[in-house]
Amino acid sequence: MKMPESAWKFLFYSGAWSYSAYLLFLTEYTFFQDPNSVFLDWKSGMTIPNDITIAYLIQGSFYGHSIYASLYMDVWRRDSVVMVMHHVVTLVLITFSYAFRYHKIGVLVLFLHDINDIQLEFTKLNVYLKNSGSAYTFINEFISTMGCISFSITWFWFRLYWFPLKVLYATCVASLESVPNIPFYFFFNSLLFTLLLMNIYWFLYIILFMVKVLSGQMKEMKDLREYEEEETGKARHLNIPDNDSDHPNLREEEGHVKNGIPKEKSV
Numbered sequence: 001m002k003m004p005e006s007a008w009k010f011l012f013y014s015g016a017w018s019y020s021a022y023l024l025f026l027t028e029y030t031f032f033q034d035p036n037s038v039f040l041d042w043k044s045g046m047t048i049p050n051d052i053t054i055a056y057l058i059q060g061s062f063y064g065h066s067i068y069a070s071l072y073m074d075v076w077r078r079d080s081v082v083m084v085m086h087h088v089v090t091l092v093l094i095t096f097s098y099a100f101r102y103h104k105i106g107v108l109v110l111f112l113h114d115i116n117d118i119q120l121e122f123t124k125l126n127v128y129l130k131n132s133g134s135a136y137t138f139i140n141e142f143i144s145t146m147g148c149i150s151f152s153i154t155w156f157w158f159r160l161y162w163f164p165l166k167v168l169y170a171t172c173v174a175s176l177e178s179v180p181n182i183p184f185y186f187f188f189n190s191l192l193f194t195l196l197l198m199n200i201y202w203f204l205y206i207i208l209f210m211v212k213v214l215s216g217q218m219k220e221m222k223d224l225r226e227y228e229e230e231e232t233g234k235a236r237h238l239n240i241p242d243n244d245s246d247h248p249n250l251r252e253e254e255g256h257v258k259n260g261i262p263k264e265k266s267v
Contacts, residue, residue: 002124003125003132006124007125009121010118010125013114013121016114019055019058020055020114023052023111027051031108035108035169036174037174038108039182040178042178048101048103052103056098059094060094060098064091067088070087079205082201082202085198086195089198090195093109093192093195096184096187105171108166108167108170109163109195112166112167113158116159119150119151119154123143123148126141127140130144148209151206160203168193172189
């Protein structure tokens with residue numbers, strides 16, 4: 001279940017980020033190089049270019065599906081509640097940035113975030129291949145190690161440095177300089193700051209991971225967000241009957257597993 005999930009996300013994010021990069025660097029748009037200019041020509045109800053509309057349709061469809069998938073299809077992890085919140089906030093941002101004609105900011109946000117998801121899913125794929133006894137285990141281990149290093153660096157650079165520098169400054173400061181009475185200012189910026197807080201939350205997982213690796217507490221690379229299989233599948237593997245009263249803890253743990261996937265009782 002984990003490998004198909006990562007493979008699908010890797011393919012999607014690769015295509016989505018490549019298209020965002022195309023818009024920012026291979027077209028006439030210059031708002032990555034000069035993000036403060038994004039609101040200079042802003043007008044309520046202005047026409048949105050077709051190439052940006054395509055990006056919005058693709059991303060909006062994906063995050064709409066991701067909310068359902070996170071709840072009912074994907075492996076349940078320690079941060080799954082935050083992940084669902086992230087998908088909801090992202091879908092709201094996509095919808096309202098299109099409606100408010102903040103589409104240039106939307107493309108910047110998508111570009112700055114999707115690159116990390118490519119690295120994350122590609123690294124996880126190599127970890128799964130290594131653990132499955134692949135014939136190229138040493139190659140998978142090397143790629144996953146390099147992927148973790150690259151992922152950590154780009155997470156900080158793209159989401160915690162460029163995102164405030166290029167996006168938040170443009171929406172909080174440059175927007176008022178260009179359009180003093182720009183509508184939905186506080187609503188839109190509150191969503192962007194919520195996204196920043198979630199990026200900081202996940203960066204704490206990255207720091208924890210690096211500390212465990214450097215201190216020797218972690219011998220093999222694994223996703224710290226995932227529950228240990230032995231913690232969630234004991235009752236299932238021991239075939240404990242439903243009316244067994246001698247193993248209430250194991251029976252309770254089994255209740256958190258649905259179709260072999262660890263689940264919380266509620267979101």
